[in-house]
Structure formats: structure tokens, C-alpha cells
Amino acid sequence: MTEQTRVIGKPVSRIDGVLKTTGGAHYSGDRKSSDGALLHGVLVKSTVAAGYIAGFDTAEAKQMPGFVRFLSYEDGDLIYRIDAPNDDSFVVNEQRTPFIDNQVHFVGQHIGLALAETLEVAEAAAAAILVEYEEDSRHIALDDEDSDLDKPDASGTGEALQVHRGDFDEGLADADVSVSATYTTPVEHHNPIEPSATTAVWDGDRLTVYDATQGNVNDRNYLAAGTGLAKDQVRVLNPFIGGGFGCKGYAWPHSLIAAAAARATGRPVRLVLSRSDMYTSCGHRPQTRQSITLAAKSDGTFTALKHETLSHRSPIGDHMEPCGMPSMVLYDCPNLVVTHSNRVLNRPSPTPMRGPGEASGAFALESAVDELAEKLGIDPVELRKRNASQMDPRNSRPWSTFNHPECLDRGAERIGWSRRKSPGQWREGNELVGLGVATTYYPAYRSPAAARVTLFPDETAKVEISVQDIGTGLYTILAQMVAEKLGLEAADVAVEIGDTDLPEGPLAGGSMTTASVSGGVAAACDALQEKRAQASGDEAISAEAGSEESLGFGGDNDMGKSFLSFGAIFAEVRVDKDFGIVRIPRLVGVFDAGKILNPKTARSQMIGGMIFGVGMAMLEETFVDPESGRFINPSLGEYYVPVNADIHDIDVEFIDEPDYDFNPFGARGIGELGTVGTAPAIANAVYNATGIRVRDLPIRLDDLM
Amino acid sequence: MKRTTSSFEVNGTRISAEFDTRTTLLDFLREHLDLTGTKKGCNHGQCGACTVMIDGQRSLACLTLAALCDGRSITTIEGLANGDKLHPVQKALIEHDGFQCGYCTSGQIMSAVAMAKEPWGESDDEVREAMSGNLCRCGAYPNIVAAVQEARAKIAKEQPDA
Numbered sequence: 001m002t003e004q005t006r007v008i009g010k011p012v013s014r015i016d017g018v019l020k021t022t023g024g025a026h027y028s029g030d031r032k033s034s035d036g037a038l039l040h041g042v043l044v045k046s047t048v049a050a051g052y053i054a055g056f057d058t059a060e061a062k063q064m065p066g067f068v069r070f071l072s073y074e075d076g077d078l079i080y081r082i083d084a085p086n087d088d089s090f091v092v093n094e095q096r097t098p099f100i101d102n103q104v105h106f107v108g109q110h111i112g113l114a115l116a117e118t119l120e121v122a123e124a125a126a127a128a129i130l131v132e133y134e135e136d137s138r139h140i141a142l143d144d145e146d147s148d149l150d151k152p153d154a155s156g157t158g159e160a161l162q163v164h165r166g167d168f169d170e171g172l173a174d175a176d177v178s179v180s181a182t183y184t185t186p187v188e189h190h191n192p193i194e195p196s197a198t199t200a201v202w203d204g205d206r207l208t209v210y211d212a213t214q215g216n217v218n219d220r221n222y223l224a225a226g227t228g229l230a231k232d233q234v235r236v237l238n239p240f241i242g243g244g245f246g247c248k249g250y251a252w253p254h255s256l257i258a259a260a261a262a263r264a265t266g267r268p269v270r271l272v273l274s275r276s277d278m279y280t281s282c283g284h285r286p287q288t289r290q291s292i293t294l295a296a297k298s299d300g301t302f303t304a305l306k307h308e309t310l311s312h313r314s315p316i317g318d319h320m321e322p323c324g325m326p327s328m329v330l331y332d333c334p335n336l337v338v339t340h341s342n343r344v345l346n347r348p349s350p351t352p353m354r355g356p357g358e359a360s361g362a363f364a365l366e367s368a369v370d371e372l373a374e375k376l377g378i379d380p381v382e383l384r385k386r387n388a389s390q391m392d393p394r395n396s397r398p399w400s401t402f403n404h405p406e407c408l409d410r411g412a413e414r415i416g417w418s419r420r421k422s423p424g425q426w427r428e429g430n431e432l433v434g435l436g437v438a439t440t441y442y443p444a445y446r447s448p449a450a451a452r453v454t455l456f457p458d459e460t461a462k463v464e465i466s467v468q469d470i471g472t473g474l475y476t477i478l479a480q481m482v483a484e485k486l487g488l489e490a491a492d493v494a495v496e497i498g499d500t501d502l503p504e505g506p507l508a509g510g511s512m513t514t515a516s517v518s519g520g521v522a523a524a525c526d527a528l529q530e531k532r533a534q535a536s537g538d539e540a541i542s543a544e545a546g547s548e549e550s551l552g553f554g555g556d557n558d559m560g561k562s563f564l565s566f567g568a569i570f571a572e573v574r575v576d577k578d579f580g581i582v583r584i585p586r587l588v589g590v591f592d593a594g595k596i597l598n599p600k601t602a603r604s605q606m607i608g609g610m611i612f613g614v615g616m617a618m619l620e621e622t623f624v625d626p627e628s629g630r631f632i633n634p635s636l637g638e639y640y641v642p643v644n645a646d647i648h649d650i651d652v653e654f655i656d657e658p659d660y661d662f663n664p665f666g667a668r669g670i671g672e673l674g675t676v677g678t679a680p681a682i683a684n685a686v687y688n689a690t691g692i693r694v695r696d697l698p699i700r701l702d703d704l705m
Numbered sequence: 706m707k708r709t710t711s712s713f714e715v716n717g718t719r720i721s722a723e724f725d726t727r728t729t730l731l732d733f734l735r736e737h738l739d740l741t742g743t744k745k746g747c748n749h750g751q752c753g754a755c756t757v758m759i760d761g762q763r764s765l766a767c768l769t770l771a772a773l774c775d776g777r778s779i780t781t782i783e784g785l786a787n788g789d790k791l792h793p794v795q796k797a798l799i800e801h802d803g804f805q806c807g808y809c810t811s812g813q814i815m816s817a818v819a820m821a822k823e824p825w826g827e828s829d830d831e832v833r834e835a836m837s838g839n840l841c842r843c844g845a846y847p848n849i850v851a852a853v854q855e856a857r858a859k860i861a862k863e864q865p866d867a
Binding site: 013014016017018019020021022023024025026027029030032064065066118119120121124190191192193194195240241242243245272274275470471472473600601603604605607608609610611612635636637641642643644645647649650 | 706725727728732735736739740741742743744745746747748749751752754781782783785786791795798799800802804805806807808809810811814830832833834836837838839840841842843844845846847848849850
């Protein structure tokens with residue numbers, strides 16, 4: 001494709017905009033119940049962190065008119081034993097088959113499902129079911145040394161997690177200046193406004209599931225395994241998903257519980273998770289404690305970097321937050337140590353959350369870079385530029401495009417970096433003003449994807465792929481891609497996604513959907529154009545093709561290049577000097593993410609990503625009761641996410657250099673890039689404003705008083 | 706389980722129904738009337754996704770018992786457009802890309818439509834404050850503010866006395 005594009009790169013408004021603004025977009029919990037047959041399910045969750053269920057008392061629930069049935073491990077063969085992770089057809093972050101036995105591993109584990117004719121009765125019944133436990137000793141604290149500690153070799157995306165490069169001690173000895181500090185990030189929850197919801201309908205030996213999932217193909221394969229069906233007997237539909245941010249990425253037990261309940265009762269079952277269910281049912285960003293030592297010559301040249309992470313997983317989960325990843329790729333440093341340890345705790349299972357490892361890791365690394373800059377007396381923008389990795393430090397390959405220094409320069413100009421003063425020196429009235437910077441980045445991933453494209457005699461087209469639009473704008477992007485390739489307008493292209501009966505595409509995670517579907521859509525359009533040349537024009541013509549290409553996982557490929565997006569985030573903060581209240585009047589993000597296919601939706605996604613980072617920096621924390629292992633604040637009233645009044649001017653600029661080596665449309669993913677560097681940019685600005693270095697997120701009033 | 710009977714108007718249509726006394730207006734709209742445009746995000750009045758108008762005032766349907774709506778008039782997202790003609794807030798939201806996943810959008814729109822008739826000042830900060838009861842986890846806030854400002858100006862021009 002040439003760089004001259006007609007539809008790609010234009011700010012097309014979302015083609016699903018009317019549906020989403022009129023209530024016409026149907027999400028998984030919106031399936032109609034007009035035939036009256038639908039049963040409502042409500043989960044019963046464990047209230048202890050470790051032990052065994054000794055029995056259920058369902059007497060009160062059973063007396064309620066409209067109560068239908070209670071399901072639990074006592075129903076035996078309700079669910080097929082899933083041999084994950086040995087079954088490579090799907091990915092889960094919680095390996096245990098739901099209801100497989102009476103063991104309890106954490107507070108909030110699903111131990112039963114109350115089914116009733118109405119939601120009101122199901123809720124009342126679930127609340128009335130009494131559970132008796134035999135409690136076991138539990139491990140709750142990150143430093144509980146009696147619990148197991150893993151040192152996993154590789155991350156979920158295949159990245160090495162225990163890395164030694166050069167000689168760290170020698171590098172440290174060579175340095176003129178060094179900083180050592182420990183940084184912590186708390187448990188955070190995705191909190192999409194749509195809670196996960198599953199509606200399961202059986203028709204003979206076929207199962208149809210309307211599921212709020214970021215990965216319908218993955219979900220289908222999980223459901224097939226758990227119901228003992230073949231994949232083609234299961235259909236997952238998810239035309240609209242109310243946000244995910246990772247918690248709907250991999251498959252989770254509640255989907256399978258709903259499917260099994262529908263089979264057991266012979267009725268369609270709807271299970272909508274409550275907001276508090278969302279805190280223990282589908283993952284969270286785990287707590288991390290990261291120790292960093294960063295050393296440099298007096299001219300700023302990095303000589304040694306050590307980044308050690310302690311995090312946690314559940315006894316039945318396997319997620320490891322790969323915080324050391326930014327330390328492996330952002331800067332040239334000849335002597336590097338990266339380690340990761342995972343404590344096994346009786347707490348719910350973590351999972352990726354927007355920028356998993358990158359965001360939590362960048363907070364530590366980019367704070368440390370700022371601390372070192374201060375100690376060296378070198379401008380933090382300059383220090384980053386001086387050490388920016390010109391090639392991929394993991395394998396000495398060139399980056400496919402490289403604009404890290406330019407992003408820093410442009411951002412500095414846009415925020416007015418030259419106004420920056422020494423820490424605590426910029427006062428306006430009662431406010432202390434500060435500017436901060438951090439590098440942001442996200443690896444570029446690409447997965448196999450197929451697509452079917454049909455051209456109709458009236459010169460309209462249709463594209464079909466089993467992918468999902470979690471709010472990124474994929475509907476619109478797909479229409480633009482097909483329109484560009486076939487010489488149509490975006491409005492002439494119908495997009496059908498969110499249905500596993502369509503050609504298979506990737507999971508919406510790792511910022512990879514757009515890059516992945518590019519290959520399949522381009523191939524299908526090319527195949528269609530060949531047919532079109534020979535067609536009469538009187539009949540619809542259709543072509544299906546796919547791309548098997550997988551790129552970026554483990555950083556390895558045979559193209560001799562590395563694919564990664566860089567950017568820079570700048571923050572201006574104003575801190576009330578008496579009360580410590582932090583306001584963020586302006587954030588600037590400059591991003592090099594390849595070709596921007598739709599600047600309107602892309603800008604929105606970057607703004608949203610940066611707001612996610614504002615939450616991480618200033619507000620978000622799920623508290624864990626150290627005694628019981630319970631999450632203390634599982635609600636949107638007590639877990640704070642940014643509200644409209646928290647957000648002011650957010651300025652986004654794209655470098656917009658196409659990366660045609662990565663895919664035919666030249667785009668790299670943008671879903672996580674805005675989030676990664678935002679928290680450290682804000683923390684660094686807070687330091688610049690106040691002279692107070694906050695190393696534990698979120699930043700609180702009392703840190704600054 | 707106690708049941709009750711109520712009559713009210715939903716999007717201009719008179720409804721009379723018998724239901725469980727525990728039924729919230731949100732569940733009534735969604736489960737009994739299949740008006741699923743109004744969303745359940747938290748069921749605790751903390752997210753704003755269920756915002757509807759009761760007698761023209763924005764209200765949280767999850768914190769309102771359906772039985773207490775007897776004799777009142779309810780407007781949901783489905784009742785906002787005039788046929789194919791979108792309300793200025795709906796139109797402005799599409800133009801300014803004021804949503805991503807779309808799940809909080811019905812509540813944002815109902816809140817914005819109601820707020821246009823409330824005594825707020827003209828600045829962006831007033832809009833931010835007035836719209837802070839509606840969470841958007843995708844982070845469309847700046848675009849929502851731009852859309853609300855454009856729609857408010859348009860509404861004021863079309864209905865100077867409203």
C-alpha cells in the first residue's frame with residue numbers, strides 16, 4: 001500500500017455511534033427475556049480465605065416462591081474437569097475448574113449459584129444460603145514467608161522474567177552516581193462500567209452464550225472444554241462489550257457456571273455479576289513491591305540497573321505482573337539485572353490490567369530515572385534522551401521506527417518545559433506548581449486473524465471477523481480498512497463482529513486487535529479484488545483469507561527488527577501547599593504508534609489511557625484486610641476512579657509514521673500506550689512541585705502535608 | 706414475596722403493571738419492559754449508568770423502587786430521539802466522540818439533557834462538576850464536556866425560554 005490513503009487516517013465518526021447513543025446497542029446482560037423462560041442466577045461466594053466447605057443450609061432459600069435450584073460442588077459432574085493450562089486452545093488466569101471440589105482458596109471464590117424465576121428472588125435466595133466451613137491456615141501478606149514463592153521464567157507473552165546482562169556489580173562500581181529505592185503499587189481493579197454478564201442458552205447439544213468477553217474465541221474454547229462439547233457446538237456472541245481493560249480478557253469461571261446451570265435446569269440462564277462480584281471473579285492488577293538501583297557516570301550515561309519485583313498470585317492462578325519489562329527495553333544499560341518473584345497468597349487471582357507490568361513497572365523505573373536526574377543535576381528529558389535505547393537491548397535489533405527522543409522533545413515544547421523550576425520553587429498563590437515527564441511505551445503484538453469480505457452489486461460491502469470492539473473503535477476501523485482497499489467509503493461497509501461462527505480473529509488484549517486484523521482484512525480484500533476483476537458485477541462476491549503471522553511475543557521474530565511503540569507523557573500539577581490537594585490542569589502525550597488509522601477514535605483512546613493513569617497515580621487502591629484476606633472496598637463508592645471534574649486539559653499528538661513492516665496498514669496498537677507512563681509523569685511532577693518524592697501509589701493528601 | 710400494582714408513563718406510553726415490591730425502577734425497565742438502554746453498572750447509585758428522567762429530573766433508576774413511581778412520568782434513552790432525529794446531546798456526543806464502549810453513555814446523555822435545564826453556569830468546569838455523577842471508565846470526559854457544551858448552546862438557541 002502506498003502512503004497516500006483516502007479513508008485510512010481520516011477522523012471518521014464511529015459507525016456504531018447511533019446505536020450507542022440511543023440505547024440500541026445490546027450488551028450481554030441485555031438479551032431479551034420475552035418468552036419468560038429465562039432464569040436469573042446469583043453467585044454465592046466464599047467468605048473465608050482458605051479451607052473446605054462443610055455444608056450448605058438452603059432451607060430458607062428453598063421456601064421462597066420462584067426459587068428454582070441451588071448449584072454447587074455437590075452437583076458433582078456439572079462441569080467437566082478442565083485441564084488448563086495444558087489445553088492450549090484457551091488461556092485462563094485461574095486454572096481450577098469451578099465447583100470441582102469443596103476446597104476454598106480465597107474470599108470471594110464462587111462456591112454456589114442460586115437460580116430463580118426473577119432477579120429479586122435469586123438475590124434474596126443467594127443471601128439466605130448459609131455456608132459452613134472448615135477453615136485452614138491462610139496466607140495473606142506479601143511478606144508472608146511461610147507461603148510459597150515462585151520465580152517464573154517467562155511472562156504470559158513469552159518475555160524472559162529473570163534476566164542478567166553484563167556485570168551489574170562492575171557497572172555499579174564504575175558509576176559516579178546511583179540511586180536505590182523501593183516503589184510500591186497497590187491492588188487495582190479494572191472496574192469497567194459494564195459488569196461481566198453471561199446469558200447461556202442450550203438448544204439440544206448446541207450451546208449459545210452471550211458473554212461479556214474481550215476474547216470470544218478463547219471463551220468459546222474454554223466453554224467447550226468445560227461442557228465437553230466440540231468447539232463448533234458452542235457459539236459465543238459479544239457484539240458490544242462495556243469496557244474490559246483486561247478483566248474480560250481471559251476466560252473466567254462464571255461463564256462456565258452459567259452454561260452449566262442452563263444445562264442442568266434446561267432453561268436459559270442469565271448471570272450478571274454484581275459490582276462486588278467483579279472484585280473477586282475476574283482478576284485485578286496485583287500489588288507490587290519493586291526495588292530499583294540505577295547508576296550512571298557523571299555525564300548521565302547509565303552503567304548499571306537492577307529491577308527486582310515481588311508480586312503475588314492466587315493458589316489457583318498463574319499471573320505474574322512483569323514489572324521489569326520497561327527496564328529491559330527503554331534504555332541502553334550494559335549491566336542489567338531483572339528478577340521477578342510471585343508469592344502464593346489466599347487472595348483472588350490477578351490478571352492483566354491495562355499495561356500489565358508495563359504500567360506498574362514504568363512507575364518504578366521512570367520515578368528512579370527522575371531521582372537520578374535530580375542527583376546528577378541533569379534535566380530529566382535530557383537524561384532520557386541520552387540513554388534512550390537506539391536498538392532493542394534484548395537482541396541488538398533496530399526498532400521498526402524510532403522516535404523516542406522526538407516524542408520527548410515535542411512533549412517538552414507542548415507542556416512548556418522551559419518554565420520548569422527547581423523542586424518547590426514555583427509558587428502561585430497558595431499553590432505549588434510542578435512539571436514532570438516520563439517515557440511511555442508498549443510492545444507491539446500481532447496475532448493470526450482471518451476475515452471474510454463480501455462485495456454487493458450496489459457497491460456496498462460487508463466484513464466479518466470473530467473479534468470484538470471493547471470501545472476502541474474497531475467497528476469503524478474495520479469499515480475504513482475495507483473501504484480503503486475496495487475503493488468505497490466507510491459508510492458503505494457493514495461490519496459484523498462479536499460472533500464465533502465468523503472467521504477467527506484475536507483476543508482484544510495486548511493492544512493488538514487492529515494490527516492483527518490488518519493482515520486478514522488486507523488478504524481477504526486482495527483475494528476479493530482478484531475475483532472482482534473477473535466478476536460480472538451482477539452478483540455478490542465474497543472472499544475469505546487469513547494471516548497466520550504472529551509478531552512481538554517474546555520479542556522474537558525473523559524480520560531482523562523489533563516492534564515497540566514509544567512515547568512521552570508530561571504532566572503539570574498544582575498542589576495546595578496547606579492541604580496537599582493535587583490538581584492536574586494539563587497532561588501532554590506524544591506517541592509514536594505507527595500509522596494512526598482514525599485520529600478521532602485514536603485521540604479518544606489515548607486520552608482515556610492517560611485518564612486511566614491519573615486514576616493509578618492519584619486515586620485507585622483496593623484495600624486488603626490483612627487478617628481475613630477480604631477486599632475491603634469492593635464498590636465504586638469506595639474504590640475511586642477519576643470523575644469528570646478530576647480531568648482537565650489533555651493534549652495528544654501522534655508522530656504518525658507508518659510501520660508497514662508490522663502490518664499492511666502500518667499501525668501499531670494504542671490501547672495501553674497512554675496509560676503506561678502517566679502515573680510516573682504525575683509523581684515526578686508532584687516531586688517537582690513539592691520536593692516530596694512519593695514512591696507508593698496512589699499519591700495521597702497525607703503524603704504531601 | 707409481596708406484590709404491588711403501579712401505573713406510570715414511560716416514554717409517553719401509559720404502563721400498568723404488577724410486580725415484586727422489591728423491584729427497582731432499573732430492573733423494571735430492563736426486565737419487564739425490555740428497555741435495556743438504561744444500564745446497571747453498580748446497582749448502588751455510585752456510577753450513574755442507570756440515569757433516567759422522572760418528571761423531567763435526572764434520577765438514579767437503581768435507587769428508585771418502581772412502586773414509588775406510581776403516577777409519574779419516566780423518560781429513558783429510548784424515548785429521547787424524535788423518530789430518526791437524534792436529540793442534540795446524542796448528536797453532539799457522536800460528533801465529539803464522547804464515548805468508547807458505550808455502556809455509560811445512556812446515563813451520560815440523560816444526565817446531560819437534564820442538566821441543560823438546571824441552573825449551571827456556562828464554563829467547562831461547571832459541566833465537569835454537573836457531569837461528575839456519571840462515571841466513564843474509558844475516559845471520554847474531555848469529549849463529553851465538549852459535546853455537552855455544543856449541545857447546550859444549540860438547545861439554548863432553539864429554545865431560548867427553556
